[in-house]
Amino acid sequence: DSGVTQTPKHLITATGQRVTLRCSPRSGDLSVYWYQQSLDQGLQFLIQYYNGEERAKGNILERFSAQQFPDLHSELNLSSLELGDSALYFCASSGTPDYEQYFGPGTRLTVT
């Protein structure tokens, strides 16, 4: 158990809908990262937040957005969902100066 929690574990929704994925980092970690894993694209970095501020953006679509709240939990919002958005979405957290990223169990999103 990495100490990173994600909810929900599974999510099934229809095209065009909007969903919110939630992540709680390890206690004391200020950085939260979101990744997408799919068969087509592999593991892709989406976005990073550090202590409430956006720090780095990766291959995140404009239909996707994220935020980190004062209690350090983070949410990833996915809108206008398409079939191709079906994937495993992982959240990871890390604490300075420890560079290691600890991954949560993931949310499996299925868009039908």
Place this chain on the structure above:
Amino acid sequence: ELKVEQNPLFLSMQEGKNYTIYCNYSTTSDRLYWYRQDPGKSLESLFVLLSNGAVKQEGRLMASLDTKARLSTLHITAAVHDLSATYFCAVDWLSGGGADGLTFGKGTHLIIQP
């Protein structure tokens, strides 16, 4: 654009044998990560390599980093079935003072047969 290439992508080997997985990356980075993923599960951190020449060992796995060659290796010694999994290497997406977004290789799917 940072690229991370692993090879081989698929590896079937017998128990007791030794083998090496290679990870090449395209731009300067001093931090390289190895993760293990079991089917349907999350990523488990194996090693974090932070400097040129770094070598780390845990059980039958040993990882090394050559930043000048932009190459890391994951060596498996006397493989056992429990090591069957997909292994990913990853490099920081941005250089900087803290951990940044990681760029992952495609993964090496390792099957160890009795």
